[in-house]
Amino acid sequence: MADDEVARLHAALMELVRLAGAFQPDRAVPGEEVSLSQTVALHELDLAGPMSQRDLAQRVHLEKSTVSRMVADMERKGLVERERDPGNRRLYRLRITDRGRAAHARIAAHFHGHYVRWMAAMTESERDALIVGFPALVRAIRHDLDHLAQSECDHEPPAESGGAAEVPDPREKSAQPTPDEASPNS
Numbered sequence: 001m002a003d004d005e006v007a008r009l010h011a012a013l014m015e016l017v018r019l020a021g022a023f024q025p026d027r028a029v030p031g032e033e034v035s036l037s038q039t040v041a042l043h044e045l046d047l048a049g050p051m052s053q054r055d056l057a058q059r060v061h062l063e064k065s066t067v068s069r070m071v072a073d074m075e076r077k078g079l080v081e082r083e084r085d086p087g088n089r090r091l092y093r094l095r096i097t098d099r100g101r102a103a104h105a106r107i108a109a110h111f112h113g114h115y116v117r118w119m120a121a122m123t124e125s126e127r128d129a130l131i132v133g134f135p136a137l138v139r140a141i142r143h144d145l146d147h148l149a150q151s152e153c154d155h156e157p158p159a160e161s162g163g164a165a166e167v168p169d170p171r172e173k174s175a176q177p178t179p180d181e182a183s184p185n186s
Helices: 003-019 036-048 053-060 064-076 098-120 124-154
Strands: 080-085 088-096
Touching (some): 036 098, 064 080, 088 098
């Protein structure tokens, strides 16, 4: 892989971020009071169904405190609600509401319109390359993030108690609720 290929990828991704409005994350779609992060969260909840706040944080790659504030705002807007986990009544799950599902559908339709226009402006070979290349880039990014997360877990310092601390895999679910899952205010 040549340095100029990496530079071209960097330039293209920076232009994509700029043009896609990622520098204005407070509003993903004109007329919708939903941020870009909230749009991604709605997408995850609509596709995957109810999940813990910690699971949502992992899926959207945001800190738990950031997700806590985001979810509180989404709850105030009526986009999500917390419900008791039927399998463990001590835990809460986030669930997309009908209002949240409708907002997600409007936002998805807005984006879909963009995708249709963008692809219509490409040649057939460019569309073919995008359909193959973009998922490959997403896969590589996901692999890199998983590898980095595992490396961070592997390099946690030992516990202060003098013994080695057992470091849980962040992708495994704990049998015990964390404070953010057990509390409805997180």
